[in-house]
Amino acid sequence: MTAQALEQRELAVVIGLEVHVQLETATKIFCSCSTEPAEDEEPNTRVCPVCLGLPGALPVLNEAAVESAVKIGKALNADIAEDTRFHRKNYYYPDLPKNFQITQYDAPICADGTLEVSVEGTRRDIGITRAHLEEDPGSLQHKGGSIDTADYTLVNYNRAGTPLVEIVTEPDFRSPQETRAFLAKLEEVLEYLGVFDATRDGSLRIDANISLVPADEVDDDGSISDEALEAANRTEVKNISSHKGAEKALAYEVTRQKNAIKRGRAVEQETRHWDESRGITVSMRSKEEEKDYRYFREADLPPLQVAHWKEEIPIPELPDARRERFHTEYGIDEESASKLTSTKEVADFFEDVAAEFDADLAATWVADNLLGELNYRDMHITDVSDRLDEFTRLVELVDADEVTTKNAEEIVLREMLDEGKDPDTIVDEEGLGKADDDEIGGFVQEAIDENPDAVEDYHNGEGGALNFLVGQVMQKSKGSADPGTVNQLLRERLDE
């Protein structure tokens, strides 16, 4: 560092993330207990000798957890280690029944990957240092107060042993916004892989390391020398549980560190806890140092040699590639393509509809109408997974001109979502079947007979008169007539 004081130099933000992802397997990572909480389940009912850490119980690795980790590694362009093993991380805390957590230490299953993020049109590759498998601890309740003041602690081991993958990034983020974009992107990729459920509580947990370095230490390509990183004190922020939370927590932490430096104080190297409800980070006493974890090999679990799985296990087309293909193959604009690829289920549904009907019609119906109405109701595509054929039927009705676009959007789709009825029932009940031309012809004649003044105005060249007559016909048909057809029929009749 130069002689110039830190408080007078322009500062750049350096952030690295550790993301804990809960894997969607049926069973825990080292035993056959279910990972799926029953509704209102009782504590300590999804447990066995292994996840309770009873003496003599032997862990056996869940193949599906390893497959998920390989898929994640593949999606992040990471190497899958030829030889990977498990370690015991020792610390005494009642959420760990064995007094150690089985995790991976010096031989993680995935290493050296990247994930591209885009913030305000600028694309950057974020380096992935490693991703490893580990077990989740149980959950604690502090009774009669906060963690510091509680009278006692209640422990539930239902969650203990749930498989996690911890993804560790390089310190490549230069702003809190980038971390949010990265986490959203990561979630999207994980969801496509089918290894992760974003709607599950606590399925994504984030720790962030953050420091400020002099801006002139940052090279044009965004890289920073190890010396500059070493010289800066960093804080580790724990307890972040969403992408929005990450951006807020880190924005807070940037301001806090900048203020400390501006006042000529050093940033303390420490662990801080993100308090979501108060929107601040608070200092946490940290008891252990890295060496205190006394990592040693988990002798109960033989090593894994699964590098060849990378070739054997297929992964689906990932969101970026699919977005690009939707753009080129179907000619869909970027915004709609983004909406349509937001989850794999939406993208698959769009392609099903587009295969049967016109791609533009499918894009409008899935991206704008269906997702728009779902969003308005705070619903998600997964809430209507078993009714997608009904939406396809609605598009079919529109495509076959059996119901007008307006009625389909404003009445049928909304009633489908609000009342759970199928489209044919709604069309019948509401009498929305598109009027045939004979019927419209009748309405046209009625409108002409009933409105001689408007007819006269029309012949006198008043443009508004035709619109008035179209409106009259539309009213008579209860909206089931096509305005274009009405317009044309009226002109023909009036100009005879």
Place this chain on the structure above:
Amino acid sequence: MSDTPVDADEVRHVAELARVDLDEDEVEEFAAQFADILGYFDALDEVPEVDREDELVNVMRPDEVREGLTQEEALSNAAETEDGFFKGPRVS
């Protein structure tokens, strides 16, 4: 190993990691015991070398749910319980 005896500070540190509260005289007592225990490891140097068995690799099980313990069974060895939870002291 036995010629670098464990000092009192190391004993206190290990006790803290294990969340064990030791009195001063216990610290002295454990320091002496640790030195003895480490001494026993020297005996391992005298064990003749043997070839180890071929190492197992890729031992995994299918992702199929199996019945575990009931809540009653799970809690049966616990000193204290409450409403189906294990009960313990404050943990800060």
